[in-house]
Amino acid sequence: MTDDVKINRGLMGIYFDRSGVSHIDGAKGELSYRGYSIHDLATHGTFEEVCYLLLRGELPSADELATFDAKLKANRSVPDAVLDIIAACKDGHPMDVLRTAVSALAALDADSQKVGEDAFIENGIKLTAQVPTLIAAHEAIRNGRAPVQPHADLSHAGNWLWMLKGEKPSEDAARLADVDFILHAEHGSNASSFAARVTVGTEANLHGAIVTALSTLAGPAHGGAAEDVMKMVQEIGTPDNAAAYVKAKRKNREPVTGFGHRVYRAEDPRARHMREGVRKLGEEMGAPEWYEILQGVVEAMSPYARHGLNVNVDFYSGVIYQLHGIPMDLYVPIFAIGRMPGWVIQCVEQQRQNILIRPLTLYNGPDMRNWVPIEDR
Numbered sequence: 001m002t003d004d005v006k007i008n009r010g011l012m013g014i015y016f017d018r019s020g021v022s023h024i025d026g027a028k029g030e031l032s033y034r035g036y037s038i039h040d041l042a043t044h045g046t047f048e049e050v051c052y053l054l055l056r057g058e059l060p061s062a063d064e065l066a067t068f069d070a071k072l073k074a075n076r077s078v079p080d081a082v083l084d085i086i087a088a089c090k091d092g093h094p095m096d097v098l099r100t101a102v103s104a105l106a107a108l109d110a111d112s113q114k115v116g117e118d119a120f121i122e123n124g125i126k127l128t129a130q131v132p133t134l135i136a137a138h139e140a141i142r143n144g145r146a147p148v149q150p151h152a153d154l155s156h157a158g159n160w161l162w163m164l165k166g167e168k169p170s171e172d173a174a175r176l177a178d179v180d181f182i183l184h185a186e187h188g189s190n191a192s193s194f195a196a197r198v199t200v201g202t203e204a205n206l207h208g209a210i211v212t213a214l215s216t217l218a219g220p221a222h223g224g225a226a227e228d229v230m231k232m233v234q235e236i237g238t239p240d241n242a243a244a245y246v247k248a249k250r251k252n253r254e255p256v257t258g259f260g261h262r263v264y265r266a267e268d269p270r271a272r273h274m275r276e277g278v279r280k281l282g283e284e285m286g287a288p289e290w291y292e293i294l295q296g297v298v299e300a301m302s303p304y305a306r307h308g309l310n311v312n313v314d315f316y317s318g319v320i321y322q323l324h325g326i327p328m329d330l331y332v333p334i335f336a337i338g339r340m341p342g343w344v345i346q347c348v349e350q351q352r353q354n355i356l357i358r359p360l361t362l363y364n365g366p367d368m369r370n371w372v373p374i375e376d377r
């Protein structure tokens, strides 16, 4: 009856709104936040500066940065009641535990019910500060240790590693985590940010939208890919096996994880920085084979690059975490630490000119029919 209706499954290539936050040129493989190239931000910026840029629209002055940083630091702790909830579900996947903990924070913080731009920014800064604390607390609790208290002298990235490991990170390790967070901070209308905007479209609060975003990020087609890449690297085992692995995957028409992207047809520009991180860290730690396996996969996938199939941001990040001795199931939560400011500002943009996001599905079920009493079915 409606054969002429065009259906856009997956909303591919559909613009649903305008955004002034980040720009992706998929054909050229370029990404910028608020007009600044991701390469400049990853080379010269800090995560705190990038957060400010995303949330406020401009890079901060030294005073503005100091005030912003102090606010992040002041909000790092979480209520004991949330730690009790984390303890009660400590054996769950860290992403499920994180989502539950953010939900609990909403229920325990009356301010979470506030909506509007100022409330979203305030609650967004608070949650950005608290998310690393929740993840590190879970990691401590599930290993029978007391959570490490946040360290007021350390940066967002440095404090995250401090809470995770219980020791001060080296400058290099803290900087690598900082760059990782910058690269993951924002990416337009990706699935998790879009899902968060759908939640805000109903005039729900920010904590609820972040819970939605966390649920959506967790899947292997989105943030979960880094964990799968590490599993793939372990399965491949040695660089010599990479080509045979890719051949078998392609033969079975199965995706090679860490490759492909809805928007990029050229290489994901974020991958460059992660690739360099893996190479350098692998050499420093006497474990260059991880990098060689990854490059073996890239080489075997190179015939498909001309069809737009290239590595994405998740391809290299897992190995960096592995080299730092971070458990695999923490890779997606680490992505969430970086993505917090992106989710927050997408929610702010959505509520500024709010509109319910409610597309249509074209009905293709049975024609109208009569009710049949249960004894006649």
Ligand SMILES: CC(=O)SCCNC(=O)CCNC(=O)[C@H](O)C(C)(C)COP(=O)(O)OP(=O)(O)OC[C@H]1O[C@@H](n2cnc3c(N)ncnc32)[C@H](O)[C@@H]1OP(=O)(O)O
Pocket: 010, 220, 221, 222, 223, 225, 254, 255, 256, 257, 258, 259, 260, 261, 262, 263, 309, 312, 313, 314
């Ligand atoms: C942070 C992030 O979210 S980045 C993405 C992380 N996810 C991954 O790395 C998982 C692996 N990649 C994928 O599953 C996909 O590339 C996605 C989900 C990221 C994007 O999917 P879509 O935009 O829907 O692309 P789609 O799945 O239609 O693929 C288009 C073509 O490329 C192929 N393709 C896409 N990704 C891959 C891959 N990783 N390996 C092999 N082939 C692939 C598809 O088979 C399809 O080929 P066909 O036209 O011959 O059928």
Ligand SMILES: O=C([O-])CC(=O)C(=O)O
Pocket: 184, 186, 187, 189, 190, 191, 222, 261, 262, 263, 312, 313
């Ligand atoms: O944009 C996307 O579809 C996925 C992605 O790379 C991200 O969220 O960083």
